[in-house]
Amino acid sequence: MSDAPSTQNRKGAHPPTQDIQLSPSHRWRAYWIAVSVAALTILDLSKVNVALPSIESALGAGPTELQLIVSGYILTFGLVLVPAGRLGDQRSRRALFLIGLSLFLVTSLACALAPTAPILLVSRLLQGVAAGIQMPQVLGLIQQLFQGKERGRAFGLFGATIGIATAFGPTLGGLMIALGGETDGWRLIFWINVPLTLIVIVLAAFFLPSTRTKSHRKVQLDPVGVLLFGLAVAGLMLPFLLTTGSPDDNPARWWLIVGGAVFVAAFIAWERRYSARGRVPLIPFEVFAHASYRNGVLISTTYFAALPATFILTTLFLQSGLDLEPVFAGMVTIGFAIASAISSWIGGNLVTRLGRPLVVWGVAGLLVSIVGMVSAAIFLPPEWALLGMGSILAVGGFAGGLVISPNQTLMLADIPVAQGGLAGSVGQLGQRIGTAIGTAVALALFYSTVYAEQGTRTTLDVYHDAYLYGMISVAIFLALSLIVGVVDLAGRRHRGEPQTP
Numbered sequence: 001m002s003d004a005p006s007t008q009n010r011k012g013a014h015p016p017t018q019d020i021q022l023s024p025s026h027r028w029r030a031y032w033i034a035v036s037v038a039a040l041t042i043l044d045l046s047k048v049n050v051a052l053p054s055i056e057s058a059l060g061a062g063p064t065e066l067q068l069i070v071s072g073y074i075l076t077f078g079l080v081l082v083p084a085g086r087l088g089d090q091r092s093r094r095a096l097f098l099i100g101l102s103l104f105l106v107t108s109l110a111c112a113l114a115p116t117a118p119i120l121l122v123s124r125l126l127q128g129v130a131a132g133i134q135m136p137q138v139l140g141l142i143q144q145l146f147q148g149k150e151r152g153r154a155f156g157l158f159g160a161t162i163g164i165a166t167a168f169g170p171t172l173g174g175l176m177i178a179l180g181g182e183t184d185g186w187r188l189i190f191w192i193n194v195p196l197t198l199i200v201i202v203l204a205a206f207f208l209p210s211t212r213t214k215s216h217r218k219v220q221l222d223p224v225g226v227l228l229f230g231l232a233v234a235g236l237m238l239p240f241l242l243t244t245g246s247p248d249d250n251p252a253r254w255w256l257i258v259g260g261a262v263f264v265a266a267f268i269a270w271e272r273r274y275s276a277r278g279r280v281p282l283i284p285f286e287v288f289a290h291a292s293y294r295n296g297v298l299i300s301t302t303y304f305a306a307l308p309a310t311f312i313l314t315t316l317f318l319q320s321g322l323d324l325e326p327v328f329a330g331m332v333t334i335g336f337a338i339a340s341a342i343s344s345w346i347g348g349n350l351v352t353r354l355g356r357p358l359v360v361w362g363v364a365g366l367l368v369s370i371v372g373m374v375s376a377a378i379f380l381p382p383e384w385a386l387l388g389m390g391s392i393l394a395v396g397g398f399a400g401g402l403v404i405s406p407n408q409t410l411m412l413a414d415i416p417v418a419q420g421g422l423a424g425s426v427g428q429l430g431q432r433i434g435t436a437i438g439t440a441v442a443l444a445l446f447y448s449t450v451y452a453e454q455g456t457r458t459t460l461d462v463y464h465d466a467y468l469y470g471m472i473s474v475a476i477f478l479a480l481s482l483i484v485g486v487v488d489l490a491g492r493r494h495r496g497e498p499q500t501p
Contacts, residue, residue, distance in 0.1 A: 008346045012464010026209070035158055037097060038138045039165040040104070040196060045435070046075060046169025048124075049312050050326040051177060051186035052320070058183050061117035063246045067443075071430045071436055072240040073128040075192030078232050078237065078432035080132025085140065085425025094208045108193035124181035139424025141208075143412060144457065149352050152409045159405025163340030166307065167333040170315050174330030174352040183363060189439065222274055225282035228267040229475055235432060240440035245447025268393065287423050291423045295488040296411025301430035302405055305438025306474045307485060310370065313442055313470045320450075321463025322382050331385060335394025343401030356492065358454035360485040365399025367478040372396075374471045378464050403481075413427045438477050439467040446470035457479020 037418035052066050061069070088096050107127035114120035114290065141359075177185030237254045237260075242469045271281040287292045311333055318329035343362075351358055367393050408427070415423040449466040457465075 001402065002160070005364075024454065030208050031142065031145055031154060031157075032173075033200065033207055034097070034138045034141045035161050035493050036200055036445055037101065037134050037204070038158065039161050040193065040200065041077075041195035042137055042162055042165040042192070043169050044127065044131065044186035045104075046166050046308060046311060047189055048073075048186075049168050050315055050319070050330050051189055053273060053429050054182050054186040055120070055287060058186065059114075059120065061120075064242060064456070065117045065121060065387060067243070067440075068241060069117075069124050071439065072121060072125045072438075073131070073236050073434045074432050075234065076125045076128030077132045077135075078429050078436070079233055080129050080427045081425040081432065082134055082229060083135045083226050085136030085423075088137045088140050092210070093141055094204065095208060096133055096137050098201065098205045099139070099203060100130050101197055104130035105194060105197040108190045111313040112187045112190035112194070115428050117401075136430050138424035139412075139428070140410075143415075143424070149349075152352045152406075153345075154348070156345045156351075156405040157327050157410040158344075159343040159348060159401065159408060162471035163344055163397070163401055164337045167311065167340060168338035170311055170330035170333050171327075171337075172330070174315075174325070175190045175311060178325065178327040183399040189194040196477035217305065222279065222282045225267065225271055225274060228263055228270055230266050230281060232260055232263035233429070233433070235263055237436045240437045241441040243444045245444040247449070247451060249444075283426060287426070291488065291491060292414050293411050293423065295484055297427050297430045298386055298484045299363070299403070299481050299488075300411070301429055301434040302484065303363065303407075303434070304431040305441075306366075306370075306481070307400065308435050309438045309442035309470070309477075310393075312439060313446055313467060313474070314373070314393070316446065317377060317467040318386060318389075319464055321460055321467065322385060324386065326385070327456040330391045332393060335390050336397030336400070339394045339397035340404075343398045344405045345401075347402040347404075348407040348409065351409045354406075356410060356485060356489050359403050359410070360482065360489060362399045362402030362406070363478060363482045363485055366396045367475060369393065370471060370475050370478065371394030374468055377467050379471065382460065391495035398480075405428060434477075438473070441473045442470040445473055 022299075048070055052070070055061055055069065056066055062340045084096060084100075104127060107123050107130055108124035111120055111127060114123055142151070142158060158230045168400050173189050176188035179185060180188040210442045233460055235256050235258075239256045242253045243249055268285075271283060271285065274280045275284070314332055315326075315329045318332060321328060347358055347362070372392040373389050373396070377385055380388045411427055414421060446469065449469050450462055453465060456462075
């Protein structure tokens, strides 16, 4: 475990959250309920993408509104993650599960019934808040439920579930549009959340263990820190979330990054001062003293800058470039979902033996598959492109499964259980920021190429170029992830540290 400074002796600090003592069957039952919550949360990150043309047609949404319907969910998700993780560590995870699920149910219903694009957008923003409340509790609960090799297996299954949810989302979204039709099929994407969430609420209420910390002290959430943190995250993410690639993009949005950087500096200064006064900060920066955690966050951030963008670009190319129906375009990710589920389970079992090299191999394999995907899209005849790209993406899925769950296990290996929810939520925040930046960059390159080349070349050639330029950004983010992994390996060997948790 960590030798970092403890926060337990500070004024207002709560007793450390203890491992939950349950029978194996009860632990795994609670685990699967929590993981099903994560799956619902992640599905809504990816299944809405294929519905954007239908939403545009049905509600008359413009490019910025469409972008925010997808990315606004990511923004509010990211804003809530860290405070919710802190609350879960200090008090009851089960209560926060139920609050988050109830809000997710109501906002999904509001999205399904939305009569206008602005109402749909607001509902999606609130749905992201619900997702941000839920996700840190999943990671914190896994930290409490399992130890050692069993924790590696648990994170392996967690990674498999996240991989399936991320990759299967476009397929599910396309199926809902096929069932409901081009006009109202997008509404089914949100309607399906209602019965699924109701089931999970009942299971969570009856079967999740109590994790309430016994303390008469008030919850300390550092309100000034929360405000500065929110402004910093919003400032850094919004310019990317407002990037659509259209000629109407306002260049002034990039000034928000300057504001975000100022608030980051103010947040760090405040947190250090707050901690020096004996209070419990929103983020205890000592967790970043662990190289395993610090590098794990960087790897997951750059990896998730690439992965969702890959799915969005591929389905857009298949729909717009090859004129495939949404349900068929979404099917390209099925192979990835199945392969990543299998390899996540394998990776979760091997990570305690192989350690960080497993993650490096996975990132390298996915990077090679990205090159293969672009080659298949450009050089294969259109009638073979779907099969070729889907097959290569399945190989990439196997490689990708060796990244998510092993990296999660390695990232949290040195973090005390009492900080598991917070540390996990910071890692999730990195993923959300990565997703926002990676998706925005990829889509901006894709659509700017389409706008620039329309009318000068054939439609297929235009989308070949758009897909190529978008996927170059994906490859760059994966290359950054690979570099961090290699640097982490070299650093551990230089310090004589073990590669395994």
